[in-house]
Amino acid sequence: MESALDVLFTHIGQKIQLLESDKAALSDFFKLRALKRRQYLLQEGDLCKYLSFIIDGLLKSFTIDDKGNEHISLLAWEGWWISDFESFVKQTQAKLYIEAVEPTTVLMLSKDNYELLLEQFPIMERYFRILYQNSLTRKDSRLISSNTHSAEEKFKLFMETYPTLHQRVPQNLIASYLGLTAETVSRLKKKRFDQDS
Amino acid sequence: MESALDVLFTHIGQKIQLLESDKAALSDFFKLRALKRRQYLLQEGDLCKYLSFIIDGLLKSFTIDDKGNEHISLLAWEGWWISDFESFVKQTQAKLYIEAVEPTTVLMLSKDNYELLLEQFPIMERYFRILYQNSLTRKDSRLISSNTHSAEEKFKLFMETYPTLHQRVPQNLIASYLGLTAETVSRLKKKRFDQDS
DNA sequence: ACCGTTTCTTGTTCTGCATCAAGCTTAATC
DNA sequence: GATTAAGCTTGATGCAGAACAAGAAACGGT
Numbered sequence: 001m002e003s004a005l006d007v008l009f010t011h012i013g014q015k016i017q018l019l020e021s022d023k024a025a026l027s028d029f030f031k032l033r034a035l036k037r038r039q040y041l042l043q044e045g046d047l048c049k050y051l052s053f054i055i056d057g058l059l060k061s062f063t064i065d066d067k068g069n070e071h072i073s074l075l076a077w078e079g080w081w082i083s084d085f086e087s088f089v090k091q092t093q094a095k096l097y098i099e100a101v102e103p104t105t106v107l108m109l110s111k112d113n114y115e116l117l118l119e120q121f122p123i124m125e126r127y128f129r130i131l132y133q134n135s136l137t138r139k140d141s142r143l144i145s146s147n148t149h150s151a152e153e154k155f156k157l158f159m160e161t162y163p164t165l166h167q168r169v170p171q172n173l174i175a176s177y178l179g180l181t182a183e184t185v186s187r188l189k190k191k192r193f194d195q196d197s
Numbered sequence: 198m199e200s201a202l203d204v205l206f207t208h209i210g211q212k213i214q215l216l217e218s219d220k221a222a223l224s225d226f227f228k229l230r231a232l233k234r235r236q237y238l239l240q241e242g243d244l245c246k247y248l249s250f251i252i253d254g255l256l257k258s259f260t261i262d263d264k265g266n267e268h269i270s271l272l273a274w275e276g277w278w279i280s281d282f283e284s285f286v287k288q289t290q291a292k293l294y295i296e297a298v299e300p301t302t303v304l305m306l307s308k309d310n311y312e313l314l315l316e317q318f319p320i321m322e323r324y325f326r327i328l329y330q331n332s333l334t335r336k337d338s339r340l341i342s343s344n345t346h347s348a349e350e351k352f353k354l355f356m357e358t359y360p361t362l363h364q365r366v367p368q369n370l371i372a373s374y375l376g377l378t379a380e381t382v383s384r385l386k387k388k389r390f391d392q393d394s
Numbered sequence: 395a396c397c398g399t400t401t402c403t404t405g406t407t408c409t410g411c412a413t414c415a416a417g418c419t420t421a422a423t424c
Numbered sequence: 425g426a427t428t429a430a431g432c433t434t435g436a437t438g439c440a441g442a443a444c445a446a447g448a449a450a451c452g453g454t
Contacts, residue, residue, distance in 0.1 A: 037452090063341055071345040073337065086334040095341070118323070125322040126315070132329035137283040139336040140270065144260055144292070146343045147376035148268045151441065170401060179344035184441060186403055234422090348411065367431060378412060383433055 004032050004055045008107050011053070011079055015130045016123055026121065029113040034105045035059075041082070041098040041106070048087035048094045050108040054078050057104025058168060061096045062176065072176040075101075075169060081131070082106075101169065146179060154178045155188045201229050201252045205304050208250070208276055212327045213320055223318065226310040232256075232297040238279075239295040245284035247305040251275050254301025255365060258293045259373065269373040272298075272366060278328070279303075298366065343376060351375045352385045 008030065009023050030053075035041060041059060042048055052059075058077040061084065062070045073096060076082040087094040088111060109117070117124050145154055158178055159166065166174060171189070172182035205227065206220050227250075232238060238256060239245055249256075255274040258281065259267045270293060273279040284291040285308060306314070314321050342351055355375055356363065363371060368386070369379035 063345060065345050071341065073341055073344075085330075085337055089330055089334055118326075122319050122322070125319070125326050129315075129322050129326040129329060132326060132333055133282075133286055135333060136329055136336065137286055139333065139340060140282055143336065143340055143343065144268065144270055146340065147270075148260060148262050172401065181442060182402075183404085183443085186401095187441095190403080369431065379432075380413085380434085381411060384411095387433080 004105060004107055005030065007055050007078075008053050012127055016127045018123070022121060022123070026117065026124075029117050030107040030109055032105065033108055035100040035103065037100055037103055039100050041100065042084055042094055043097050044094055046087075046094045047091060048084040048096075050110055051081055051083045051088060051114060052098075052106040052108050053081050055105045055107060057100060057106075058102045059098055059104055059106075060101050060173060060177075061098045063095060064097070070176055071179070072173060075165070075173065075177055077168070101173065151178075151180050151184055152188055152191075154180070155185060156192075159192075201302060201304055202227065204252050204275075205250050209324055213324045215320070219318060219320070223314065223321075226314050227304040227306055230303050230305055232301045232303065234297055234300055236297050237294060238297065238303070239281055239291055239293060241291055241294055243284075243291045244288060245281040245291045245293075247307055248278055248280045248285060248311060249295075249303040249305050250278050252302045252304060254297060254303075255299045256295055256301055256303075257298050257370060257374075258295045260292055261294070267373055268376070269370060272362070272370065272374055274365070298370065348375070348377050348381055349385055349388075351377070352382060353389075356389075 005023070005027050009018060009026075012018055032055075033052075035057070041052060042061075044064070054076055056078050058075065059082050060072050061074040061076070061082060062072045064070055074082060082098060084094040084096040084098070086092065087096070091111065118128070145157055149157065155174075155178060158174065171185055175182045175185040178185070202220070202224050206215060206223075209215055228247075229252075230238075230249075232254070238249060239258075241261070251273055253275050255272065256279050257269050258271045258273070258279060259269045261267055271279060279295060281291040281293040281295070283289065284293070288308065315325070342354055346354065352371075352375060355371065368382055372379045372382040375382070
C-alpha cells in the first residue's frame, strides 16, 4: 500500500520533477500525525508551527467572532495544505482554529524544516511558488465572489466548483464557508431543488 | 535620478540577494509603460499578458457586474505588482479591468519572460515564492474580514491598515474595495468623525 | 439497537445596508 | 477661470438575508 510520504511526493511530482534521491532526503523533514474527528490541529492564540499536508480526511479552518459565531475560512481535504498561513510565515499568534471534520492524517512540516528545505532543495522553491500561485488565483476568485455575488449566486457557484463536497461536509459548514447562515442555505437548497424538478 | 529598473531591483533586493550581474541580465525582461489617468492596462475578455510592477502612480483592478456596478478587487500603487493573476497564470480570458487612477508608470513582465526568468534565475523562484507568500497572508485577512465584519468594522480596519490612502483615493473607490456603497462609507465617515470630536 | 447530539427545516420577525433621489462641493480640463 | 464632470452628503424607502424559535430528521458513539 501507498505510504503517506508517497502521497505527498506524488502530489509534489505533479508540479515539479522530483528525484528519488531527493525524496529520500526530504522524508526526514515531515512528521505524520493522526487526528480524530473534532480534534484541533491549531487553536487561536497558538503559534502555527506547521504547514500540514492532508493525506486523508478533511479539516476546517475558522475564526470565532465576538458573538461566538464560527466563520470558516477554508475547507481542505486530501491533497491540500492547511495552516494559519500568516501565523506560520510571521510566527505571530494564530487567529484561526483548525479542526478535523473527519478522522484525518496529515504530514506536518515545521517552520524550521520549511526554511531548511527551501535552502537545501532549490527545486522546492519552485514547488511552493507554483503552489502559492495557484492558491492566489483561487483566493482572488473567492474574494470577488464574496464581494459581488448574492447568497444564491455564491451557493450556486460553490456547488458547481465542488459538486461532490456537500456529500462529505454538513450544510452548515458550507454556509459558514460562504459567509451565510445555515437557514439561508437550507432555503436556497430547497429553492434549487424545487426549480430543478 | 533613480531609474525605473533601480526601483524594481531595490524592491526585489529587499526579499532576496540580487547580484549586479543578475540585474544587468534581468533588465531586458521588462518593458516600461506610462499610463494616463483613466487609461486601461487590461480589459475584461483580454488575455492578461503581463505582470506589472508599479514604479509610480496608482491602479485599480475591478469587475463590472450585471447591473453595471464596479467592484474593486485591488488598489495598488508604487512598489506593488498588479495583474489579472488567474488570466496571467492560466492564459485564460481576463475577468478584470485594470485602470490607472493616477498617471502611472509600470514595468511589465510578459508571461514568456516570466517563465524564462524563472528558468534562468533560480533566485527569482525564491523572490516570487516570498512575494506570493506575503500576498496570500493579506488575501486571507481580507477574505476573513469580508465574511465576518460589519460595514463599520471593515471601514475601520481599512483606515487602520492604510491610514494615508484615503488622501489619494476617492472615497467611492474605497467603498467599492470594501464591498460597500459610497453612501454607506460617507455615513460611516461622518459617524467616526462625530464620535472622535 | 439505542440515546444523545448534531444537523436540517420552516415560519416569523428584524435590521443593516442597498437603492433611489436630489442638492452640494470639489476637482479636472479646455 | 469657466464649464463640466466627478465625488460627497443627506434623507427616505426597500429588501435580502440575519436572527430567533422550535420541531423533525439524521447521525455517531457506545
